[in-house]
Structure formats: C-alpha cells, structure tokens
Amino acid sequence: MDKPIIKITELTREFRMGDETVRALRGTDLTISPGEFVTIMGTSGSGKSTLLNILGCLDKPTSGIYELDGISVKNLTKDELAEIRNTKIGFIFQSYNLLARTSAIENVELPLLYNSKESAAERKERAAEALKKVGMESRMYHIPSQLSGGQQQRVAIARSLVNNPVILLADEATGNLDTRTSYEVMQLFQELNDNGITIGFVTHETDIAQFSKRTVVLRDGLITEDKNITERFIAIEELKKLPKTS
Amino acid sequence: MNISNLFKIAWKAILLNKTRTMLTMLGIIIGVASVIAMLAIGEGSKESIKKNISSMGANMITIRPGAGMMGGVRTSDQTSMQSLKLSDYAAIKEQSVLIKNVSPLVNGSGQVISGAYNWPTSIYGASPEYLSIREWNVESGVIFDQSDVNSYAKVAVIGKTIQENLFPNGEDPIGKSIRFNSIPFKIIGVLTEKGENTFGQDQDDIIIAPYTTIQKRILAQNYLQSIVASALSEDQAERAVNEITAILEKTHNIDPSEDNDFNVSSQQEIINTFSSTSEMLTVLLVAIAGISLLVGGIGIMNIMYVSVKERTKEIGLRMAIGAKGKFILMQFLIESVLISVTGGLLGVLLGLITTFIISTFLGWPVSITSFSIILSFIVCTITGVFFGWYPARKASASDPITALRYE
Numbered sequence: 344m345d346k347p348i349i350k351i352t353e354l355t356r357e358f359r360m361g362d363e364t365v366r367a368l369r370g371t372d373l374t375i376s377p378g379e380f381v382t383i384m385g386t387s388g389s390g391k392s393t394l395l396n397i398l399g400c401l402d403k404p405t406s407g408i409y410e411l412d413g414i415s416v417k418n419l420t421k422d423e424l425a426e427i428r429n430t431k432i433g434f435i436f437q438s439y440n441l442l443a444r445t446s447a448i449e450n451v452e453l454p455l456l457y458n459s460k461e462s463a464a465e466r467k468e469r470a471a472e473a474l475k476k477v478g479m480e481s482r483m484y485h486i487p488s489q490l491s492g493g494q495q496q497r498v499a500i501a502r503s504l505v506n507n508p509v510i511l512l513a514d515e516a517t518g519n520l521d522t523r524t525s526y527e528v529m530q531l532f533q534e535l536n537d538n539g540i541t542i543g544f545v546t547h548e549t550d551i552a553q554f555s556k557r558t559v560v561l562r563d564g565l566i567t568e569d570k571n572i573t574e575r576f577i578a579i580e581e582l583k584k585l586p587k588t589s
Numbered sequence: 590m591n592i593s594n595l596f597k598i599a600w601k602a603i604l605l606n607k608t609r610t611m612l613t614m615l616g617i618i619i620g621v622a623s624v625i626a627m628l629a630i631g632e633g634s635k636e637s638i639k640k641n642i643s644s645m646g647a648n649m650i651t652i653r654p655g656a657g658m659m660g661g662v663r664t665s666d667q668t669s670m671q672s673l674k675l676s677d678y679a680a681i682k683e684q685s686v687l688i689k690n691v692s693p694l695v696n697g698s699g700q701v702i703s704g705a706y707n708w709p710t711s712i713y714g715a716s717p718e719y720l721s722i723r724e725w726n727v728e729s730g731v732i733f734d735q736s737d738v739n740s741y742a743k744v745a746v747i748g749k750t751i752q753e754n755l756f757p758n759g760e761d762p763i764g765k766s767i768r769f770n771s772i773p774f775k776i777i778g779v780l781t782e783k784g785e786n787t788f789g790q791d792q793d794d795i796i797i798a799p800y801t802t803i804q805k806r807i808l809a810q811n812y813l814q815s816i817v818a819s820a821l822s823e824d825q826a827e828r829a830v831n832e833i834t835a836i837l838e839k840t841h842n843i844d845p846s847e848d849n850d851f852n853v854s855s856q857q858e859i860i861n862t863f864s865s866t867s868e869m870l871t872v873l874l875v876a877i878a879g880i881s882l883l884v885g886g887i888g889i890m891n892i893m894y895v896s897v898k899e900r901t902k903e904i905g906l907r908m909a910i911g912a913k914g915k916f917i918l919m920q921f922l923i924e925s926v927l928i929s930v931t932g933g934l935l936g937v938l939l940g941l942i943t944t945f946i947i948s949t950f951l952g953w954p955v956s957i958t959s960f961s962i963i964l965s966f967i968v969c970t971i972t973g974v975f976f977g978w979y980p981a982r983k984a985s986a987s988d989p990i991t992a993l994r995y996e
C-alpha cells in the first residue's frame with residue numbers, strides 16, 4: 344500500500360470558552376491513502392469541520408500527531424502552514440468564497456499569485472486549464488454574481504485544483520445546492536477522483552456520502568464507524584433517475 | 590511571492606472601489622495642493638520683497654538718527670532724531686574706505702506748482718551721488734553737480750509722476766520753472782520711470798534738489814534726516830556698516846556703555862526684517878495646509894480600517910489558500926501607499942494649476958520650488974505608510990477560520 348497522504352493519531356482539539364472547555368475532537372485516528380475518496384459524516388456539532396480544518400492546516404490540534412504527505416505539521420510556523428495550504432491542499436467551502444466582482448479566471452489564479460514564480464501568461468494558462476477540468480471554460484470571464492451556485496462551486500473547485508494539491512478537502516461543498524446540482528458536483532468529484540485525485544469530503548447527507556468510496560462517521564468528537572461503501576452511487580446514473588423538472 | 594504580484598492584487602482592490610478610492614484621495618489631493626500653493630505664495634512674496642528691496646540698490650547703507658530699531662519701528666525722542674549732522678556726512682566721506690558714494694538726505698513735503706497745475710509731493714535734498722547710490726538715472730536732462738550744491742542752486746530733478754501732473758499736455762519740462770512751497774526751482778532733469786515699490790509707494794512721485802538748497806531755503810534746519818551710502822560691493826556691505834558705525838561712534842563721542850544715537854543698516858538687514866515677517870506668514874499658511882494634509886491622512890486610515898473590516902472574509906479566504914500574514918500586510922500597505930501617492934501626484938498637479946491661476950488672475954507673486962514638490966510628495970508617502978500601517982497590521986493578524994466565518 345502507498346504511503347498515506349494523511350495520517351492522524353490520537354488527535355484532540357479543545358476550545359476554551361471562558362472557564363468551560365469544549366472538546367470538539369477527543370482522540371481521533373484516521374489514515375487517508377492516495378486515490379481515496381473519503382466522506383466524513385456526522386450530525387451537526389459532531390466535530391466534522393474542526394477535523395477538516397486541522398486536516399487543511401487552517402487550525403492546529405491541541406494534542407496528537409498529524410502527518411501530511413510525510414510532513415509532521417505540529418511544529419510548523421504560521422508562514423510554513425500558509426505555504427502548505429498553498430501548495431499541498433485544495434480547500435472547498437460551503438459558501439464558495441469567491442472574490443466578488445472578480446472574474447472566474449482571476450479567482451482561480453489567486454493561489455498562484457501567492458507562490459509561484461510563473462509569468463502572468465503561464466498563470467492564465469494554468470487557471471484556464473483548471474476551469475476546463477470543471478467544465479467552466481466558457482465562463483472564464485464571468486464574475487460570481489453572473490454565475491449560478493453550482494457554477495460558482497465549480498469555479499471554487501477549479502481554484503482548489505490549480506496548484507495541483509495532494510488532497511482536496513471540501514466542507515459541505517454541496518450544502519448550498521439543490522439535489523440535481525449537488526449530484527452534478529458529485530459527478531465532477533467522481534471524475535476528479537477517477538483521474539487520481541484524493542478527496543476528503545465532509546457532509547451530513549447520507550445520499551451524498553454514497554458517491555464516495557469510504558465513509559467515516561464522527562460522533563461527539565470520536566470516530567464511531569469507518570467503512571467502505573459497497574453500493575456506490577454513480578453520479579451519471581443517479582442524475583438520470585431524478586425527475587426532469589427539478 | 591514577488592512584489593509585483595502584490596502590486597497587482599492591491600491595484601485590483603483599488604479598481605474595485607473606484608469611487609471610494611477617489612473620495613479618499615480627495616483629502617490628500619486637497620492637502621498637497623494647498624501645501625504647494627501656500628508655499629508658492631509665501632516663497633513668491635519673499636522673493637518679490639527681496640527683489641524690490643535689492644532694486645533700491647543692493648549695496649545701499651542707510652544711516653538714521655535715533656537708537657536702534659524695534660520691530661521695524663524707531664524708538665527715539667525728538668532730540669535724538671536730530672543727531673545726524675553734515676559733519677557726520679563729511680567724516681564718513683573722508684574716513685570710510687569701504688564705500689563708493691555717500692549722500693546726505695533731507696526731505697520735506699508740500700505743494701508743487703507749475704502754471705495752473707499743482708500737486709502735493711515730497712522734495713528730497715541730496716548730493717549728486719545720491720542717484721548712483723539708488724541706481725537711478727535721468728531719462729532726459731542732467732543731474733545737478735557739486736557746484737550747484739556749493740552755490741545753493743535752485744535746480745531740481747523730477748520724477749515721472751511730477752512731470753505727468755504738472756505738464757499734462759506733453760510739453761518738455763526741462764528748463765521750466767516750478768515752485769515748491771513758493772520757492773522757485775528750475776527743472777534740469779527727469780528721472781527714469783520706476784513704478785511702485787513693494788510697499789505700494791509711487792517711486793516716481795519725487796523731486797530731488799541739492800541738499801544745501803533744501804536745508805537752507807525749504808527746511809531751515811541744520812540736521813539731516815538720514816545719510817545714505819553705497820558699499821564698494823554687496824559683499825562689503827556688512828563691513829562697511831561696521832566701519833561707518835565706528836566712525837560715527839567717534840565723531841559722536843559715544844561711550845562703549847552707551848547706546849548709539851544713530852543707526853546704520855544695510856539693505857540686507859532690511860531684507861531680513863521683511864523676509865522674516867513673510868517667513869512667519871509662510872509657516873502659518875503651510876501649517877494650515879499641513880493640517881488639511883493630516884486630515885487627508887486620517888481619511889486614508891479611516892477608509893483602510895473600514896476596508897479591512899469589510900473585507901475580513903476576503904482576507905480569511907486569501908489566507909486559507911496560502912497568503913502569509915506578511916503578504917496581507919503588504920497588500921493593504923501597498924493599497925494605502927498607492928492611494929496616497931496617486932493622490933499626492935494629483936495634488937501636485939492641482940497645486941501647480943492653483944498657483945498658476947493665483948498668479949495669472951490675482952497677479953500675486955508666486956514661486957514654485959522643487960523643494961515644496963518633493964516635500965509634499967515625501968509627506969504623502971509617509972502618510973500612506975503611517976496611516977495604512979495600523980489597519981494593515983490588523984488584517985495580517987487575522988486568523989483564517991475566524992475571518993472566514995465573519996459576516
């Protein structure tokens with residue numbers, strides 16, 4: 344088996360609120376290998392976002408070990424974490440978080456502006472390529488307000504892909520979308536995964552989880568279930584089953 | 590990360606908020622423009638005073654009776670106002686080696702009459718050297734000479750204003766007779782026109798005659814109102830002042846512990862007196878303009894602060910995709926410097942236009958120095974950095990998750 348991309352051991356995360364301590368993660372172990380498509384499930388408040396933020400190097404654990412692509416994240420400085428976010432991770436948010444009044448291609452270019460020494464032309468090319476991967480090549484110069492929710496999320500996915508990260512992390516990426524659009528986005532994730540991209544996907548919807556290959560269930564900061572999906576949904580098929588008018 | 594990318598990011602943010610940026614800039618534009626215009630006015634008036642005083646004769650030294658000057662006003666009583674005598678003039682003429690020319694000066698005012706025309710004016714009594722001390726010339730006719738002085742001759746040289754008022758029909762005044770306070774004088778020369786001096790006095794409203802004549806026939810006084818001299822050169826003026834002071838201290842028998850009953854000053858000192866007044870005015874004007882620049886700077890801080898608050902989510906996103914804190918700091922700093930420097934450039938332009946309008950339509954003397962432009966430009970950049978720093982610092986210290994959650 345390949346060297347794991349993500350390996351966490353005995354991970355805890357506590358939030359101090361005055362003299363009360365919220366234990367969002369209470370000793371979690373998880374390993375994700377290259378090519379996997381893992382959904383992290385759980386009810387609201389179970390610690391999914393907290394876990395994903397740590398995996399995405401946006402947050403640091405209170406204790407435990409986290410190794411990303413062979414690097415121990417624990418002792419890294421803020422700047423080093425920023426660099427890892429820039430080069431190794433593609434993060435996708437529920438609310439897309441595109442820059443307003445800024446064209447799709449410029450939004451996708453953004454991560455490149457913060458590290459590479461590429462020329463403006465090369466940046467444009469890579470951004471256009473990423474937009475093509477998500478089927479948005481015809482909307483490169485549209486600004487977010489001219490795009491539907493599904494299209495905006497596609498642009499956001501293109502932005503997460505542009506730096507060739509080792510893993511895509513999505514937090515309720517379909518949470519703001521209707522069923523059909525959600526499935527279309529899942530189809531895109533399946534395509535990307537089929538092309539070898541590793542995906543960590545947070546959701547609380549069971550049907551969405553069925554599109555992945557493996558489900559991890561969190562409950563009160565502990566992993567209670569970790570199983571491979573047996574009857575996996577294929578997005579193209581599921582889309583056909585949906586009523587035409589929805 | 591290269592700096593040009595940060596410039597690109599900052600520039601884009603500015604373009605996305607054109608109206609707001611323009612309004613922010615307005616404060617800086619007005620501040621810089623007023624600093625430049627005020628400095629131009631201050632500098633211009635200083636230069637024009639200097640030029641005018643110099644045009645009275647750059648080497649000129651004036652000896653007045655009475656003790657020193659107090660803020661430009663002589664503080665003396667009646668007797669000390671009569672302390673200068675012809676013997677002082679003679680002593681200076683004889684002993685001083687640093688002066689070229691010297692002339693006593695007496696003057697009185699009254700009515701001058703020629704035929705049916707009359708005109709109120711001043712008459713000056715001087716030696717023939719007086720005109721070269723003042724660097725004046727005759728346009729037609731001649732200047733009186735030493736023999737006219739010796740013989741108390743009733744001859745006079747008149748200014749253009751006198752000619753225009755006494756001979757309005759254009760006849761040649763040379764050889765004509767005029768009466769000043771009923772004493773007749775024969776006109777032997779007309780002075781070249783000089784116009785007004787800095788203080789608005791008409792320099793052509795003047796009659797000059799031998800001092801002997803004026804002292805004896807008009808004023809009936811044996812003291813002098815002043816003595817004027819010209820130093821050998823402008824550089825020698827200060828030394829000449831000291832030399833004359835020493836000569837007069839001796840002739841007046843003044844003890845070192847006593848105050849002098851006369852006052853010797855060079856043109857440079859007069860320039861300094863007036864310059865310092867106009868300098869004070871300049872400082873005041875620039876201080877006011879500086880305050881408006883400061884207010885403009887606070888405007889930048891205000892806008893950058895609001896902008897950081899408003900764009901918290903954007904900052905969070907930028908950090909989430911890999912922007913380091915220092916990049917965020919730089920972005921906002923560059924934004925505020927771009928605003929202030931662009932505002933500064935426009936301000937310089939507006940300042941130049943304003944100055945041009947002031948000089949063209951109000952006719953005020955102005956002088957734009959590269960110093961004033963460089964100064965306001967530097968102040969502008971510093972303003973941008975200084976007032977942009979706090980909000981930028983705040984932005985860069987954000988925590989990405991908290992910033993992303995901000996609504």
Ligand SMILES: Nc1ncnc2c1ncn2[C@@H]1O[C@H](COP(=O)(O)OP(=O)(O)O)[C@@H](O)[C@H]1O
Nearest residue numbers: 358365367385386387388389390391392393394
């Ligand atoms: N910044 C925070 N400060 C305090 N408590 C927090 C913070 N973030 C999350 N929590 C708490 O941690 C627990 C898990 O939250 P979260 O990971 O957001 O849940 P989920 O994403 O599964 O809905 C919740 O009880 C939540 O209140």
Ligand SMILES: [Mg+2]
Nearest residue numbers: 391392393514
């Ligand atoms: Mg959540």
